[in-house]
Amino acid sequence: MTVRPNDQRDQLEALYAEMGPSGLTPLWESLHALVTPEPVSPALPWRWSFGEVRDFLMRAGDIISAEQAERRVLIMENPGIPRQSAITPSLYAGLQLILPGEVAPCHRHAQNALRFVMEGSGAFTALDGEKAVMEPFDLVLTPAGQWHDHGNQTDQPMIWLDGLDIPTVRLFDASFAERLDVAAHPESALAGDTLSRYGRNMRPLRGSAADRRPANRPLFHYRYAEWRPVLDSLSSSAPVDPHLGHALEFLNPADGGAVLSTISAHVRNIPAGFETRPRRSTDGTVFVVVEGEGILLLDGREITLAPRDIVVVPSWTRHQFQARSTLVMFAYSDKASQEKLDLYREQLL
Numbered sequence: 221m222t223v224r225p226n227d228q229r230d231q232l233e234a235l236y237a238e239m240g241p242s243g244l245t246p247l248w249e250s251l252h253a254l255v256t257p258e259p260v261s262p263a264l265p266w267r268w269s270f271g272e273v274r275d276f277l278m279r280a281g282d283i284i285s286a287e288q289a290e291r292r293v294l295i296m297e298n299p300g301i302p303r304q305s306a307i308t309p310s311l312y313a314g315l316q317l318i319l320p321g322e323v324a325p326c327h328r329h330a331q332n333a334l335r336f337v338m339e340g341s342g343a344f345t346a347l348d349g350e351k352a353v354m355e356p357f358d359l360v361l362t363p364a365g366q367w368h369d370h371g372n373q374t375d376q377p378m379i380w381l382d383g384l385d386i387p388t389v390r391l392f393d394a395s396f397a398e399r400l401d402v403a404a405h406p407e408s409a410l411a412g413d414t415l416s417r418y419g420r421n422m423r424p425l426r427g428s429a430a431d432r433r434p435a436n437r438p439l440f441h442y443r444y445a446e447w448r449p450v451l452d453s454l455s456s457s458a459p460v461d462p463h464l465g466h467a468l469e470f471l472n473p474a475d476g477g478a479v480l481s482t483i484s485a486h487v488r489n490i491p492a493g494f495e496t497r498p499r500r501s502t503d504g505t506v507f508v509v510v511e512g513e514g515i516l517l518l519d520g521r522e523i524t525l526a527p528r529d530i531v532v533v534p535s536w537t538r539h540q541f542q543a544r545s546t547l548v549m550f551a552y553s554d555k556a557s558q559e560k561l562d563l564y565r566e567q568l569l
């Protein structure tokens with residue numbers, strides 16, 4: 221049978237229109253967009269300046285309380301994937317404000333979360349009733365299923381970045397959440413108790429009364445006061461990695477793996493004047509500038525970097541960092557998920 225191209229198009233369109241209501245659609249119209257030879261992310265490279273987000277957050281703070289909002293957060297939404305509360309297709313990022321005297325009520329959920337402190341000193345995140353007193357550039361984890369509340373008993377606003385796997389949990393349709401019937405979890409241990417029991421290459425004998433934390437995930441507070449000297453000592457004693465700069469990953473001591481089951485996190489130091497070689501990886505990554513100035517080069521675009529900027533590099537985007545002054549950054553990505561699913565790849569160029 222010979223069918224003229226225009227007739228064929230008409231016949232196909234008529235066929236699609238008829239099958240649509242039956243929940244059917246032809247693969248041949250979308251195969252090449254579905255099974256791509258390499259990642260084609262809908263996410264865009266993007267930068268948020270802390271000062272700009274902070275101004276909007278403070279204005280929100282004049283209008284709505286943390287208690288009323290439950291979490292007073294401005295979501296950093298990737299303009300390439302609008303209305304999905306996603307900074308990459310799998311990850312969420314927001315900036316959370318807690319004003320003096322406020323509490324963000326206790327809840328727990330299936331989503332994993334990390335907090336990276338941007339401003340303020342001395343407010344807390346409590347995990348299962350143990351406070352982590354937060355200082356600038358501390359990393360605090362609130363893993364899936366663990367009760368957490370936040371409070372600020374200082375006289376200054378406190379702002380941190382929330383990194384969660386909300387889009388991942390949504391992909392799997394596996395969200396559960398519940399609120400505790402009191403705003404703050406009863407205090408279960410003194411602040412710092414977990415670090416002293418589990419953070420010294422020891423742990424209370426498994427099963428003993430002192431063994432408070434889940435066996436597979438004991439630590440939840442990675443302090444700037446600790447990670448920064450380690451990064452400095454690495455930087456002065458090891459050759460700089462051409463693609464990464466000096467890079468240190470945060471670990472879960474129970475298994476040597478990533479800090480959360482879905483999210484990996486690391487810090488970097490790129491020496492003043494250094495330019496990293498081009499690299500790309502399948503884990504779209506969120507970077508927070510802790511210190512220094514520089515430029516992020518991506519596919520011919522330039523994004524300038526200043527302290528407390530937040531930038532996202534989508535999956536498989538070739539990029540390089542140029543450090544004008546010593547560039548210290550925190551980063552998180554879904555590498556932990558991708559490694560479990562045998563999806564992770566990187567390419568050094």
Ligand code: GTQ
Binds near residue numbers: 333382384
């Ligand atoms: O603090 O538990 O930014 O559940 C978004 C969802 C923070 C939190 C967010 C959350 C939280």
